[in-house]
Each structure stands twice: as C-alpha cells, then as structure tokens.
Amino acid sequence: MFVGPLLQLRVFAWQVQTRDLVILVDETITDYHREGLAAAGWKIHTIQRIRNPKAERDSYNEWNYSKFRLWQLTDYDKIIFIDADMLILRNIDFLFEMPEISATGNNATLFNSGVMVVEPSNCTFQLLMDHINEIESYNGGDQGYLNEIFTWWHRIPKHMNFLKHFWEGDEEEKKQMKTRLFGADPPILYVLHYLGNKPWICFRDYDCNWNVDILQEFASDVAHKTWWKVHDAMPENLHKYCLLRSKQKAALEWDRRQAEKANYTDGHWKIKIKDKRLETCYENFCFWESMLWHWGEKNWTENATVTPSPPAVTATSVSL
Numbered sequence: 001m002f003v004g005p006l007l008q009l010r011v012f013a014w015q016v017q018t019r020d021l022v023i024l025v026d027e028t029i030t031d032y033h034r035e036g037l038a039a040a041g042w043k044i045h046t047i048q049r050i051r052n053p054k055a056e057r058d059s060y061n062e063w064n065y066s067k068f069r070l071w072q073l074t075d076y077d078k079i080i081f082i083d084a085d086m087l088i089l090r091n092i093d094f095l096f097e098m099p100e101i102s103a104t105g106n107n108a109t110l111f112n113s114g115v116m117v118v119e120p121s122n123c124t125f126q127l128l129m130d131h132i133n134e135i136e137s138y139n140g141g142d143q144g145y146l147n148e149i150f151t152w153w154h155r156i157p158k159h160m161n162f163l164k165h166f167w168e169g170d171e172e173e174k175k176q177m178k179t180r181l182f183g184a185d186p187p188i189l190y191v192l193h194y195l196g197n198k199p200w201i202c203f204r205d206y207d208c209n210w211n212v213d214i215l216q217e218f219a220s221d222v223a224h225k226t227w228w229k230v231h232d233a234m235p236e237n238l239h240k241y242c243l244l245r246s247k248q249k250a251a252l253e254w255d256r257r258q259a260e261k262a263n264y265t266d267g268h269w270k271i272k273i274k275d276k277r278l279e280t281c282y283e284n285f286c287f288w289e290s291m292l293w294h295w296g297e298k299n300w301t302e303n304a305t306v307t308p309s310p311p312a313v314t315a316t317s318v319s320l
C-alpha cells in the first residue's frame with residue numbers, strides 16, 4: 001500500500017554489503033521508487049502477486065501470500081527474509097548458520113513471520129501453493145498460514161525481531177525498558193519491527209500513531225527518532241525517495257484533527273509540523289489541502305472505529 005516501507009530497506013543496503021540484497025516487488029511499485037531501491041544497492045526482483053483466496057477484496061492481507069515466492073529464489077541456498085517495516089540495527093549475518101525456519105516467537109507456539117531464515121525450494125513452494133484453498137490462517141495473513149505448514153521451527157532471540165509495541169498489560173517498568181531498547185546508541189537490538197503506522201509515513205516531528213486511538217499502543221517517539229537518525233545518515237541522494245505523497249499529507253492532517261477534536265491527553269496534535277517534507281511535493285498533484293475538503297464525507301465514518309486511516313481519495317479528486 002505504501003511505498004515508503006520498501007524504501008526503508010535501503011538503509012540495510014548501504015550498511016551491509018557482504019551479501020546479495022534482493023527485494024521482491026510487485027507491479028504496484030513505481031519506476032521512480034525502483035530507481036531509488038537500485039540506487040541503494042538492491043537487486044530488484046519483480047514477482048507476480050499471490051492472492052489469498054480467503055481474504056476480502058482490497059483488504060490489507062489480500063496479497064500477502066506473495067511471500068511464498070521466497071521459496072522460488074532457488075539461485076540461493078539460504079535467505080534471511082526481512083519484512084519491509086524493519087530497521088536493521090546490527091549485523092545479522094550469523095543467521096545464515098541457522099536452518100529453515102528460524103524465527104522469533106510471536107505468541108504461544110507460533111513464530112512471527114517478519115524475520116525468517118528460509119531455504120528456497122520449488123518443492124516447498126509447491127507444498128505452500130497446494131493447500132492455499134484449504135488451510136485456514138488464524139490471523140488471515142501469511143504468518144498464520146506459514147505456522148500451519150512449518151509446525152517445527154527454531155526459536156531465535158526476540159532481539160532479532162523486536163516488536164515496537166506496548167502491550168496493554170505492560171507495566172511502567174517494562175515500558176521504560178522497551179523505550180531504552182528502542183533508543184539505545186550504540187544499538188542493543190538487532191532488528192526493530194515498526195508496528196502500526198511506520199515512521200517514514202509520519203512527519204518527522206512525532207510518531208503519528210499518537211493521533212489514532214487504536215494505534216496509540218504502537219506510539220513511541222524514541223523509536224520514531226531512531227528511524228530518523230538512520231534516515232539522516234543515509235547518502236543525501238536517497239532522501240528524495242522518502243518524500244510524502246499528497247494523499248498521505250492529507251491523511252496525517254485528518255488524523256491530527258480527529259485527535260484535536262477528541263482532545264487526546266498526550267497532546268501531540270498540538271505540535272506544529274516543521275518537517276520540510278510537508279512543503280515538498282514530487283507528484284503532479286500537490287494541493288493536498290483540497291483533498292481534506294471532501295475527506296470523511298464518503299461513508300467511511302461508518303467503520304471509522306476499525307479503519308485506522310481514511311480511504312483512498314477518488315481518482316477524480318487526484319487529477320484536479
């Protein structure tokens with residue numbers, strides 16, 4: 001849905017150059033952003049998406065079975081797969097010594113499919129495809145499906161895929177401990193997994209998860225800053241691939257207004273945005289304020305409680 005997360009991976013590209021860096025992209029990724037990925041050192045591998053037959057049309061998980069394509073990368077004996085919303089903070093090459101599937105625990109006996117050691121095999125790919133119509137994924141995503149197939153897996157420490165998330169039951173001490181880990185310099189975590197809204201689709205001024213009720217459990221200004229530090233350390237020529245779309249600017253301002261109306265006590269909605277990306281535009285349509293005029297008029301408010309951000313604006317309003 002957002003191109004930003006994919007671009008974030010470029011950070012990894014210039015930090016670690018001892019291995020091939022392969023990125024799987026589908027036809028929704030623009031040439032502009034492919035160019036950015038290539039400039040950062042990624043080998044671009046275009047894939048045909050795989051539809052989850054049990055997913056609803058246009059839902060966030062409709063295409064996430066595309067991840068099965070990993071098993072077709074048989075030019076490689078082994079792959080460390082990393083989701084696009086991760087920040088690699090330390091060298092993780094030692095994972096290449098681990099077998100398929102090595103992953104971190106998610107809950108109970110299940111693994112999180114955001115970081116996985118995978119051994120490509122056409123046979124395994126076929127196995128995954130063969131049961132696509134029958135296997136029920138507990139969370140509707142690839143994680144649930146893969147956990148049904150790989151019931152035996154190797155547990156690696158949480159620091160290899162550390163979730164940026166404060167559980168409802170987390171005590172204050174636990175929250176402080178997590179926050180220390182999110183901000184540690186030099187880093188302690190190997191991989192930080194940004195749940196909720198990603199920092200690259202927020203303004204740099206603060207974590208925009210604060211402005212959405214159901215996303216506040218993912219809000220951490222410290223983790224947010226950690227991403228921006230890495231962003232600023234990237235070669236300058238890559239920054240132009242991290243700009244915000246007009247639609248996204250409108251979405252952020254919309255959320256901020258909702259937070260203001262609800263008078264959220266954290267008060268982040270009061271912060272004046274200084275991020276220069278607010279004024280910078282790389283699309284044909286730059287008048288993002290006009291998108292707000294009609295925002296929320298459509299029937300999206302009916303399910304506002306389950307929809308974290310407003311629906312896409314129509315093509316007609318984009319081409320004004």
Ligand SMILES: [Mn+2]
Nearest residue numbers: 083085114194
């Ligand atoms: Mn993720």
